[in-house]
């Protein structure tokens with residue numbers, strides 16, 4: 257099988273309401289997503305999506321995704337989409353780095369691989385059956401009362417795992433948020449406090465040694481080195497997210513004992529192929545993992561949920577679904593949907609989400 261064409265669409269994805277991170281220094285109102293459809297000489301087509309969370313969250317942005325695809329596409333025409341390692345090797349030779357631009361292409365090739373073999377991705381990724389994965393809520397920064405109200409509303413929708421966004425320069429406010437939320441958590445629920453790199457190491461050490469809470473703390477500081485420094489001086493388990501970009505970062509995190517868990521996001525690390533290697537390393541390291549994508553429609557969400565369900569529950573925590581934050585749903589009813597706090601990937605060949613090409617309108621770019 258050979259790749260004969262790569263088609264690209266740009267999608268604006270407005271959020272249902274503005275979303276604040278990192279103590280209020282980062283605000284998000286709309287995501288810039290890129291959909292790709294890869295066509296083959298067998299008549300099978302595969303879909304992928306690359307959607308950074310705005311352009312302030314990671315070194316990734318929507319226009320960069322499309323510029324990267326324009327650079328990569330000519331080298332992929334004629335390649336075998338089912339030879340995933342070869343596809344990734346071609347992309348890495350053609351354009352070092354830029355993992356977020358490679359992810360939608362890798363994802364579309366996995367979709368083709370699944371359709372060609374008649375298997376859903378969860379099966380290709382090693383699962384015996386598609387077990388339901390817990391979905392975590394995502395609680396925007398606010399006062400303790402506002403955040404507890406959001407957690408209680410999420411609990412009514414079946415969520416039992418929560419990600420509460422904290423961080424900022426007001427140390428007392430963060431101590432108050434952590435203590436109030438941890439104490440108010442419904443029985444059997446768990447919370448991760450996601451700092452989104454807002455603290456200096458000194459602030460992290462001060463705050464985390466002042467609170468009684470022993471919940472997970474995510475990405476307390478900007479860099480891996482800073483987080484490793486903090487991890488050795490605080491009593492809470494540390495989860496890393498934004499500072500991990502490639503396999504070597506994960507190796508360094510393990511060597512430096514910087515974390516007990518990670519957020520594994522295909523778009524951040526270059527696609528499902530790279531994410532699968534990191535997932536395997538995470539299991540060897542004994543880490544707990546949240547497996548989800550950086551952002552996007554139900555297409556990107558579903559691709560990540562296939563990898564989550566193919567990861568044994570001892571090693572995963574929960575998965576977040578971006579599409580519940582969007583005011584639009586371009587693939588209504590399809591893919592991985594929240595069912596009372598749990599999500600199960602489809603049993604269809606490939607990713608199991610088929611965007612309507614006619615509804616998307618003409619492609620903004622087509623490479624042949």
Ligand code: MG
Nearest residue numbers: 450474497519
């Ligand atoms: Mg995070």
